[in-house]
Amino acid sequence: MNSFKRKSSSVLVLTLLIFAVLGPALTVFIPVVRSEDNLIDSYNQTNQDSYVKIDAFYWNNITGYAAVGQTFNMSSPNATIGSAQFYLKKTGNPTVDLYAVLYEHAGEFGTSGIPFINALASSIPVNSSSLSSSFELTTFTFREHAYLIEGKKYCIAVQTASAGGRVDASNYVNVALDFSNSSHEGNYFAYDGRWTANPEGPGDLCYSVYFAFAVGGAGGDTSFSLSFITIPITVYTSIYYFMWLFLSFVHVSKKDEPLIEPKFNPHPPMVSVLLPCRNEEAVIGTVIQQCLDQTHKNLEIIVVAHNCTDNTAEVARQFNDPRVKVYELNTEDVGKGLGLNYGAKFAQGEIIIYFDSDSIISKDYIEKVVDLMVSKGYEVVQGKIVGSNPGYNKLCFLQHLENQIFLSMFWGGKQKVGLPAGLGGTGVSIKRSALDKIGGFRNILIEDFDLCVRAQVAGQRVGYCQEAVVYDEKVPKYNMLIRQRSRWMAGHVQLIVSMIKEKTLGKLFIKNPVDFFQLFSPVYTLCLWLGVFVGIVTTLQNQAHLFSSGWISFFYVPLIFFLVQTLALQLLFVLILRRECTTKEEFRKSVLNLPLFYIYSMHWFWVLLRLVVYRNKITWAHTKTEHGFRRK
Template identity: 30%
Template sequence: MEKIILINLVIAIIFCICYSYQFLYVIVSLMKKDKPHQETKAHRFAVLIAARNEETVINHLIDSINTQTYDQGEVTVFVVADNCTDQTAACARKMGAIVYERFDQTKIGKGHAMEFLLNQMEKDYAPFDGYFVFDADNVLDQNYILEMNKTFSDGYDIITSYRNSKNYGDNWISSGYAIWFLWESEFLNRGRMLLGTSCAVSGTGFFFSRRIIEKYGGWKFFLLTEDIQFTVDNVLSGEKIGYCRQAMLYDEQPVKFQQSFRQRMRWAKGFFQVFHRYGLDLFKGSLQRNTSCYDMLMVIMPAIILTLFTLIFNGSMILFGDYTTYQDDLIMMMMGRMILNMYLMLVFIATVTTATQWKNIHTTSFKKLAYIFTFPFFMFTYIPITIVAFFKKVEWQPIEHSRAKTLAEIKEG
């Protein structure tokens, strides 16, 4: 019995050693102010949108780009209508975007669509200074490009932005996503930025310069989580990814559990893929005291692995161990305490996020408070998702988007 207690203690210590550094990000984000920008320079930008059957929402994204405060003459919108069977291409062209249509059922996924789009642009257009990447369901704040250009002018060749939600108040699933993305933006990426380490790109709403695309000779990231692969590859090559807090993007989150399960299973499988390809290099970088390598290693080796090991270990002891009823109860109590501590930690994350980002969350006060307490349950669902992803073959599948909202409608809540 003493060995079981010792193993659980060791796991708890490992967990604290691995992830306690992130609370430094929280403290820094709460205490420090953002650094002032350097002199801003004008740049010529391309906006890249990979869309698959997005006729319902793509108009609002392009409209939010067309109404940016940044000089419209310096912004060109490109859309790849990827294996579309609806009117996505026609809708985008009507809104003034340059559209390429792609039909390829063998190379499926956002990474391949991005590669195709950049290759076509390279043939038809002069190089741009930088490239923005958005999903078709996004909507931008009117100052988004203006603010991102300031950070680009500061010398960052890769930048991620503040990721908000179009449909925070729909249910516990959409709010679960939204809280995590707000936490990731305001406390993880902002903390990294303030401490001078590298930030992490998260799915959509990011930027890379011409130099980055020339370094790779195009877009070369095709894993299930191409954003994390892009991040890790650049961190390993010495790039420092910046964060622009003032550039706000609104993203649609799933509301159906089946859809959410499928999407997050792809993410979990993608993390496994990235860890398999880059884990050893990140570990070597960590040994060389590269804090960005260590940080990214912790990102792609999520805490859920330690949690799963603890649950499986203690569950096995109860089922197969030769213990008394009292000892079984003691093991159950340890598991209960672990789950309670996880719940309280996640409530803490949701509370801090909700309190500090209150004005940016567009839903009723009641829902803002209620979803603090449902957030842990959303995060707990990663446990079965990760187990299934480990054993199952996972392929990229499109996520349906239906929340067609303007910026004004989003802010109305």
């Protein structure tokens, strides 16, 4: 491993660890609905420099409402009001309901009345009969969020629901200004539906109102904490974005290493090609012929017709070549791993390569892969996978585009920093000795990724041969895509459970932190779903609009953060496509389809939902991919 690889690999591991440890700090930018409001500011005689500047008072006897209001400038950073507090007491037995209501104030302080329209927030009522006969701090808890925006003027009022009550000098509510100063007590009285000034008081309400602001806080008993969701979402998605950015940058900035031409070997290693298949009579003949046409001639082709009910075996036997060997396997269980292990029992080669039956193989594929294994000492090697039918329809093209971007980014990028590459399910080559060491293939829904991580944990080197190209068929229908990807995601869950039982997750993280996080890709998809959920809940509770000042206040930093990340990824994707596309027309078409590619990627949400709903039905038997959809 050269110096660049060692340094890049160390930087990647260190950075991912830093993200994992410090990631929760990023959640200060995520709105959290807290279980209670925190009184962080108030205005009174001893604290006249607060953010809440209370400038004037109002009273109003308009028919329909009776209220005492207090105005203030919002000179603090934006916040959300959760409750308001007043010193109140009752005299006699008043029965009126009291409310705290927040209004935006457009008039001049001290000269205009309470704006009884377009209330921003209204509290849960407090019945005056429940008040104490001595002054107590009474809290009015708001039913809904109201954003207070820096630089705006507001009026908060204690008001009754309606007028219609009679003035009763024996039963009223007293609004105190500063209970520590007896001369201020009793400046305003609330009768049953009408407020009046106390002729004995100076009318200085400036020291009566206390505000409790909670960032993202909501009033009422319905508030709850979402920090248990926002913290893992922030941490995991940040790690994922960083991986993509890092690997994309490395892949486009560093040239591919050229193959080292091996010395002439008059006795090239024997290669056993495994072709596990089930009901593939439409395509099996093509892939057998392509294997026979390989430039590497020292090979055998082992066809395993597993639980076939069509003419797959008969088509394979039509080849009049002793290198083609056909075996039939019938079992109650199904799965690609069973067919691979059965074929491996008959394999005589030093190297085993397996292909899917729909593959189209470049003529020098086996030669290129074997050369890399011999010259660089890799135990496991994967060739480049390209879509064989991108012109069939738009869905096939988007899957091809997905391969061009992500497989190149992950496999090429990892190899360039000295990390094990990856395996893709077709065109996988492994030394027989290495396969025996890890116990053969396992019948798991993602046998390729399983083989890859077990090889890494066992200390085997996994390489990527970009010069060796295999074309695989993309599914042309959305329901087929969902079934296929459901199998992949369920396979990740299978593998996670298996590695937890075997206690090998830690070893994988040390060997290849990228594959460790890639293994948990279902968690990433879940984080995205929960992120959408949290956004909707927060928006509805806060009554915020997407482009309102309140929304920007809460999401300014992460919006900029993720927008910059997305823009950087887009630019890197374009550079990747520039490397991977073989013609200008293909490059132009690929770049123009990048916006549509984001919409296409939403299918992973439905895959996750299907995994949850049909988790016990996602098996090889229920998710078999149909083949035979060639280019129009």
